[in-house]
Amino acid sequence: MVNKLILKAPDGPPSDVERIKEESNYLRGTLAETMLDRISAGISDDDNRLMKFHGSYLQDDRDLRNERQKQKLEPAYQFMLRVRTPGGVSTPEQWLVMDELAQKYGNGTLKLTTRQAFQMHGILKWNMKNTIQEIHASMLDTIAACGDVNRNVMCNPNPDQSEVHEEVFKWSKQLSDDLLPRTRAYHELWLDEEKVAGTPDVDEVEPMYGPLYLPRKFKIGVAVPPSNDVDIFSQDLGYIAIVEDNKLVGFNVTIGGGMGMSHGDKETYPQLAKVIGFCKPEQVYDVAEKIIMIQRDYGNRSERKNARFKYTVDRLGLDAVKEELENRLGWKLEEAKPYHFDHNGDRYGWVKGSKGTWHFTLFVQGGRITDLDDYKLMTGLREIAKIHKGDFRLTANQNLVIANVSSQKKKKVNELIEEYGLTDGKHYSAIRRSSLACVALPTCGLAMAEAERYLPELIDKIDEIIDESGLNDKEITIRMTGCPNSCARPTLGEIGFIGKAPGKYNMYLGAAFDGSRLSKMYRENIGEEEILNELKVLLPRYAKEREEGEHFGDFVVRAGIIKATTDGTNFHN
Amino acid sequence: MQLQVMNSPFNQEQADLLNRLLPTLTESQKVWLTGYLAASQSIAATTGTEQQLVAPTAAPSVAPVVEQTISKEVTILYGSQTGNAQGLAENAGKTLEGRGFDVTVASMNDFKPNNLKKLHNLLIVVSTHGEGDPPDNALSFHEFLHGRRAPKLENLRYSVLSLGDSSYEFFCQTGKEFDQKLEELGGTRLNDRVDCDLDFDEPAAEWLEGVIAGLSQAQAGGTEAVLPTTAVAQETDTVYSRTNPFRAEVLENINLNGRGSNKETRHLELSLEGSGLTFEPGDSLGVYPENDPTLVDRLINELNLNPTEEVQINKQGESRSVKEALTTNFEITVLTKALLEKASAFLKNNDLKELLANDEKVKEYIDGRDMLDLVSDFGPWNGSAQDFISILRKLPSRLYSIASSLSANEEEVHLTIGAVRYEAHGRERNGVCSILCADRLQPGDTLPVYIQHNQNFKLPENPDTPIIMVGPGTGIAPFRSFIQEREEQGAEGKSWLFFGDQHFVTDFLYQTEWQNWLKDGVLTRMDVAFSRDTDEKVYVQNRMLENSKELFEWLQEGAAFYICGDEKKMAHDVHNTLLDIIEKEGGMSREDAEKYLSDMQQQKRYQRDVY
Numbered sequence A: 001m002v003n004k005l006i007l008k009a010p011d012g013p014p015s016d017v018e019r020i021k022e023e024s025n026y027l028r029g030t031l032a033e034t035m036l037d038r039i040s041a042g043i044s045d046d047d048n049r050l051m052k053f054h055g056s057y058l059q060d061d062r063d064l065r066n067e068r069q070k071q072k073l074e075p076a077y078q079f080m081l082r083v084r085t086p087g088g089v090s091t092p093e094q095w096l097v098m099d100e101l102a103q104k105y106g107n108g109t110l111k112l113t114t115r116q117a118f119q120m121h122g123i124l125k126w127n128m129k130n131t132i133q134e135i136h137a138s139m140l141d142t143i144a145a146c147g148d149v150n151r152n153v154m155c156n157p158n159p160d161q162s163e164v165h166e167e168v169f170k171w172s173k174q175l176s177d178d179l180l181p182r183t184r185a186y187h188e189l190w191l192d193e194e195k196v197a198g199t200p201d202v203d204e205v206e207p208m209y210g211p212l213y214l215p216r217k218f219k220i221g222v223a224v225p226p227s228n229d230v231d232i233f234s235q236d237l238g239y240i241a242i243v244e245d246n247k248l249v250g251f252n253v254t255i256g257g258g259m260g261m262s263h264g265d266k267e268t269y270p271q272l273a274k275v276i277g278f279c280k281p282e283q284v285y286d287v288a289e290k291i292i293m294i295q296r297d298y299g300n301r302s303e304r305k306n307a308r309f310k311y312t313v314d315r316l317g318l319d320a321v322k323e324e325l326e327n328r329l330g331w332k333l334e335e336a337k338p339y340h341f342d343h344n345g346d347r348y349g350w351v352k353g354s355k356g357t358w359h360f361t362l363f364v365q366g367g368r369i370t371d372l373d374d375y376k377l378m379t380g381l382r383e384i385a386k387i388h389k390g391d392f393r394l395t396a397n398q399n400l401v402i403a404n405v406s407s408q409k410k411k412k413v414n415e416l417i418e419e420y421g422l423t424d425g426k427h428y429s430a431i432r433r434s435s436l437a438c439v440a441l442p443t444c445g446l447a448m449a450e451a452e453r454y455l456p457e458l459i460d461k462i463d464e465i466i467d468e469s470g471l472n473d474k475e476i477t478i479r480m481t482g483c484p485n486s487c488a489r490p491t492l493g494e495i496g497f498i499g500k501a502p503g504k505y506n507m508y509l510g511a512a513f514d515g516s517r518l519s520k521m522y523r524e525n526i527g528e529e530e531i532l533n534e535l536k537v538l539l540p541r542y543a544k545e546r547e548e549g550e551h552f553g554d555f556v557v558r559a560g561i562i563k564a565t566t567d568g569t570n571f572h573n
Numbered sequence B: 001m002q003l004q005v006m007n008s009p010f011n012q013e014q015a016d017l018l019n020r021l022l023p024t025l026t027e028s029q030k031v032w033l034t035g036y037l038a039a040s041q042s043i044a045a046t047t048g049t050e051q052q053l054v055a056p057t058a059a060p061s062v063a064p065v066v067e068q069t070i071s072k073e074v075t076i077l078y079g080s081q082t083g084n085a086q087g088l089a090e091n092a093g094k095t096l097e098g099r100g101f102d103v104t105v106a107s108m109n110d111f112k113p114n115n116l117k118k119l120h121n122l123l124i125v126v127s128t129h130g131e132g133d134p135p136d137n138a139l140s141f142h143e144f145l146h147g148r149r150a151p152k153l154e155n156l157r158y159s160v161l162s163l164g165d166s167s168y169e170f171f172c173q174t175g176k177e178f179d180q181k182l183e184e185l186g187g188t189r190l191n192d193r194v195d196c197d198l199d200f201d202e203p204a205a206e207w208l209e210g211v212i213a214g215l216s217q218a219q220a221g222g223t224e225a226v227l228p229t230t231a232v233a234q235e236t237d238t239v240y241s242r243t244n245p246f247r248a249e250v251l252e253n254i255n256l257n258g259r260g261s262n263k264e265t266r267h268l269e270l271s272l273e274g275s276g277l278t279f280e281p282g283d284s285l286g287v288y289p290e291n292d293p294t295l296v297d298r299l300i301n302e303l304n305l306n307p308t309e310e311v312q313i314n315k316q317g318e319s320r321s322v323k324e325a326l327t328t329n330f331e332i333t334v335l336t337k338a339l340l341e342k343a344s345a346f347l348k349n350n351d352l353k354e355l356l357a358n359d360e361k362v363k364e365y366i367d368g369r370d371m372l373d374l375v376s377d378f379g380p381w382n383g384s385a386q387d388f389i390s391i392l393r394k395l396p397s398r399l400y401s402i403a404s405s406l407s408a409n410e411e412e413v414h415l416t417i418g419a420v421r422y423e424a425h426g427r428e429r430n431g432v433c434s435i436l437c438a439d440r441l442q443p444g445d446t447l448p449v450y451i452q453h454n455q456n457f458k459l460p461e462n463p464d465t466p467i468i469m470v471g472p473g474t475g476i477a478p479f480r481s482f483i484q485e486r487e488e489q490g491a492e493g494k495s496w497l498f499f500g501d502q503h504f505v506t507d508f509l510y511q512t513e514w515q516n517w518l519k520d521g522v523l524t525r526m527d528v529a530f531s532r533d534t535d536e537k538v539y540v541q542n543r544m545l546e547n548s549k550e551l552f553e554w555l556q557e558g559a560a561f562y563i564c565g566d567e568k569k570m571a572h573d574v575h576n577t578l579l580d581i582i583e584k585e586g587g588m589s590r591e592d593a594e595k596y597l598s599d600m601q602q603q604k605r606y607q608r609d610v611y
Ligand code: SRM
Pocket: A057, A059, A080, A082, A112, A113, A114, A115, A116, A117, A118, A119, A145, A151, A152, A217, A219, A234, A257, A258, A259, A260, A261, A308, A367, A398, A437, A438, A439, A440, A443, A444, A445, A446, A485, A486, A487, A488, A489
């Protein structure tokens, strides 16, 4: 079949990252040497770019930056390591390994990410190899956890429909694995694999990615309605499971979503993915591969800010991309099937799965697993992991499901849950249970303001307003990020905050509770006092004027408090 | 031969008497007579009579008539680690020249031992280091004198001035050894040895008086007047000196250790503006500290004295309040046996008397204890404030290797000071000077300082000569000054630095500066060892071994090797590792390796600044 489309990538000189990838000999660069250099705990910018493909970032403790500079010490360099857990599922054994590594090499905490992965912070250069090797020994890895490749494939961990979940999870896992880069760089650098002499032919090494990999990161998610916890519309490529009488028949395919933007650059914007059709489970990989190759060939390699697939789709046009996809596939997608989402948050506490096993969804503030004086979360989970026979499931909302607990074990697990006061969040306000915050300070190099460390405090204060307005049980999704990269998908929260400067945030309103509509900026660059003043007006008003079952995000739109964002392209106006 | 009027100073009658008497004398009678005559200052022998009057063996304690060829030659040899002995030697040299002697002042290292026999008058000024060891530049000479090749020295007249610190077990050990050895070799003292404690100016001056007397005596007539003692202590280069310190303003005082470190290392920047003080890389800065005021209060309290009571603090009769005196003038944190004995007179405590009877017990007791312990353990104090002051020794200055170069930082001097804090006998103890700097010294405050020149720790004259520097912990200080200097000089010579401490993240002193110097190529190479980051401890010497081949190549290329820092452990380990490397890479026997190293020392290519 002839391709009558003439698609092309935007011209312009390739960005510096493209050069680095090109010179890197399939992601090796000079990492082998720099990791051995003892004079600095850091590595060169070029190598750090490549490091991402290996699942890690060089960071520094920003709390100490200025102080150390005065002390004639380099920044407190340390590595963040992101462990891929497709679909967020890990075994108790793996949990114990993560826990141990965090204590031994990391900063003693674990971060459950918004893409259902583990993150460790504070690992020193000299400990990286050991850490990665021990992770590898536990049957997990960090390959392509970051970088211009496909990332950890997200998948709804919803335990309620176990068979379907299992099947969907199987497909996601396979997708995640099959889309990995093929280069042996990772194995050579970290696992002491012998280097094969000479540079083999591209097709042997990276048949799909090619030597330059993708223009930008690429993200895939799989949702199982009615839960949109994975925020399917924020993904570059999404699959919505279609279940007909408890059988998985296939997936609706969505393309072109993404959250990231830059302050003051209207050329960048969050965008929601669009449904382009339906495919059978066994076709999932083909579709993903071809979509990725389209982005590989037509994505913007000159301007990284506009390199995500969402911009490629908006530039080429949805239909053109769909047509190109079908050309490459050699077959056509079916008509999309009806589906319905009703929320993008988590459901907490004990539920019984259809297979008779039990699942406990635990509320984890900011996704941070740590021991506080009054809340020994990390220890509690360690104790549970020691006796748990099922699995642990990381949710897209940074929470944790202790899944597949047999009825016999349930009692013991529950005893530990109570002994350590591990909470399903029931005694928290619904708004806190529906909160999401990115890491931000002190580790994130891009943070402009606090997020994970600050949102809980802010919610303490918002709770007072919530109380007075009698909205305690009303779920309102609230999300905060330290910068417009939007790692906690803030523009899909009914109340969103994006950091602008220390203590200053842009405030966004009007996103849909089910993740199907973006929010819009309501106030720019405001501090805590103004934030609270705004909410002191908005929340009581919502309490009074809302219609039956109306969500806050829909209310503010209906009440004309904010204009609806109908497409990412009109997010800024 | 016969005495005659023309070949002797005697008249005919005297000559006859003598000619009749002399042949009848036995050897021992001759010896006695010589001594008698010498002693009674009426030596008037002529060269002609020497053979007859000579006392071949067993020289008497007083200079004999022998060698009465009036020698105005005086050789002063010094052994000095941190420059005190050298300074005194040089000043003594000047003084003697002023008195018309012809003087050679040299480091023991630079002196050819074979010339020893040719000397008539030898003055030795030497300090003691390590645990009773000679300073580096005295080692080979010391070894020579104590070895089989040491010559007989009947013709030598000598005197020893030894420097030391009475708080060390082997007080002035090296000086004592030289003094005794020279005697054994047949030399005669022209003045008795003087052992100086840290406050050495007065005793040194007195020693020199004695020496001049001895020398003059030996000279016919001995007419030369003795110089005033004060001239001796005078520093020559600037008005400010150890005895007249300059109050330097603190410009900067920061902790170099990052959060969470077990260590605290202060980086101090002082202003020398207006002092006229100058120094070279490798020199040290002397700092006069003050005692911790709270400790002083507790002590006065324990002594049950009135803090405002006036006491006299020196021979010159200066006086001030007890509190001031104990804060700024006297040492209260170190105990010595001598001090215990003096104190015992006023404590009248039997347990103390008992303790003093047993040297082992004394050693054990004084370790890690101070005056406050002494008084509270054996009090009450049955003496006056003045009594107490009178038993104390002056608060000695502390030396710090200078960490900056004048050409890089004009009119400034930088220091790298490790805070000394430890627990002993149930009390938190603080290093006097380091904790003053760490806890009580703000920018704007001043410190009394002086320059301690150290010729034994200097960059090679030739800027192209490669240098290897080993400076763990605060030992890094002088190398910062070295590299600053070489950067200013635009020196071409390669440089290699070994540094170590506990933890990379918090204890990498001056990290960013080294990184920049490495980037710019001012520093060629750096190897670091952090002992507590890994399961098995690694130290600088391990890094040296890992690079032994290259390190030896550098030595072969003529590199100078420097060690600075902890004397007790590090310096020894590094020294031995260096020997191992020379042995291994040079394919030498241990003896040859040692020879190789002592040759390097001779050529000033192996220098240490250890403490
Ligand atoms: C850990 C995590 C946030 C969290 O609290 O969970 C996270 C953390 C970081 N993200 Fe993210 N992102 C995380 C999910 C997201 C999401 C949400 C999602 O994928 O569903 C987004 C928005 C969706 C999207 O990609 O559009 C997201 C958009 C970004 C961007 C903006 C990308 C863009 O297209 O503009 C950056 C910056 C970049 O890539 O240049 C970024 C970069 C980063 C870095 C690595 C900062 C950096 O590049 O130096 C952050 C590390 C902080 C730290 O100290 O750990 N992160 N990041 C999430 C890890 C997910 C995972 O396991 O892989």
